[in-house]
Amino acid sequence: MDTPLVDRVADRLRQQDWCVMDGALPLSLLDSLIERAVTLRRESMRPAGIGRETDLALDRSVRRDRIRWITGESEVEQAWLEWAESLRVALNRRLLLGLFSFESHFAHYGPGDFYRRHLDAFRDQPLVSPSCRVISVVLYLNRGWEEDDGGQLVMHDRSEAVVIQRVIPAAGRLAVFLSDCVPHEVLPAVRDRYSIAGWFRSNGSTAAVVDPPG
Ligand code: OGA
Numbered sequence: 466m467d468t469p470l471v472d473r474v475a476d477r478l479r480q481q482d483w484c485v486m487d488g489a490l491p492l493s494l495l496d497s498l499i500e501r502a503v504t505l506r507r508e509s510m511r512p513a514g515i516g517r518e519t520d521l522a523l524d525r526s527v528r529r530d531r532i533r534w535i536t537g538e539s540e541v542e543q544a545w546l547e548w549a550e551s552l553r554v555a556l557n558r559r560l561l562l563g564l565f566s567f568e569s570h571f572a573h574y575g576p577g578d579f580y581r582r583h584l585d586a587f588r589d590q591p592l593v594s595p596s597c598r599v600i601s602v603v604l605y606l607n608r609g610w611e612e613d614d615g616g617q618l619v620m621h622d623r624s625e626a627v628v629i630q631r632v633i634p635a636a637g638r639l640a641v642f643l644s645d646c647v648p649h650e651v652l653p654a655v656r657d658r659y660s661i662a663g664w665f666r667s668n669g670s671t672a673a674v675v676d677p678p679g
């Protein structure tokens with residue numbers, strides 16, 4: 466893990482709820498992830514919300530992306546999970562967040578697809594959100610993306626009244642934010658848009674619910 470990168474992410478997250486970095490990943494890993502995302506898109510991404518009980522019900526009025534959870538079944542997925550694991554350990558050292566595990570999926574938004582404004586976790590409502598997501602990361606996998614291509618990630622402040630950042634989903638760019646503090650949305654694009662969305666989670670186990678399951 467690139468220490469200056471983690472230091473920059475940690476410094477930012479001490480000051481504010483989010484940060485955006487370019488060039489966070491080794492280029493060879495980025496290349497392989499782009500290739501993998503495009504291959505999976507052809508073969509087997511599924512409408513988001515299907516096959517995962519903790520997800521929101523499948524609702525095409527809320528989100529239209531297709532996803533594939535990353536399980537480490539290929540070498541490049543393992544390399545990504547290792548990279549995320551180093552980030553988890555490094556952030557824990559610096560921010561004492563107690564990040565316990567990581568989950569992530571590839572996502573593909575076709576032209577016109579969107580994800581309406583949402584939070585990735587609700588700290589006050591553990592029953593609505595048993596996922597214990599603490600930090601969200603989104604890595605973008607789109608070469609040659611222009612502003613006019615759309616597909617920006619728009620982050621709002623906690624009150625939802627102010628746009629705090631618009632992120633163009635360009636290859637290698639990494640958005641990091643607190644899962645329960647930053648309402649965000651994905652605007653429709655005119656091109657195919659690929660990304661990986663991931664979440665560092667705290668350990669939400671209670672006597673009644675073993676988390677994560679399985
Ligand atoms: C998500 C999400 C943002 C993006 O998958 O929860 O908010 O820019 N993705 O792809």
Ligand code: MN
Pocket residue numbers: 583584585649
């Ligand atoms: Mn989200």
